[in-house]
Amino acid sequence: MHRVVDKISLDRLMDRDLKVSFLCPYCKSTRITLTASQTMDSWNGIDCSKCEAHILLDSVSLVVIKETLPPEDL
Numbered sequence: 001m002h003r004v005v006d007k008i009s010l011d012r013l014m015d016r017d018l019k020v021s022f023l024c025p026y027c028k029s030t031r032i033t034l035t036a037s038q039t040m041d042s043w044n045g046i047d048c049s050k051c052e053a054h055i056l057l058d059s060v061s062l063v064v065i066k067e068t069l070p071p072e073d074l
């Protein structure tokens, strides 16, 4: 087996239906859900409904490990 390790950054997750969910880092009492389009590039984040902090994504990366068949010998 051949193993491919691929690191996928936020810009490559734009069309992958990314959703990140966490408690507000500031007040820790409201659940915030962000998608890949809510980044520093647009400042199009989300306001916490409790403390009104504006929250957006700075960077996200994933590591994908995929077993593949070895390349065929030619």
Ligand SMILES: [Zn+2]
Pocket: 024, 025, 026, 027, 028, 029, 030, 048, 049, 050, 051, 052, 053
């Ligand atoms: Zn908050």
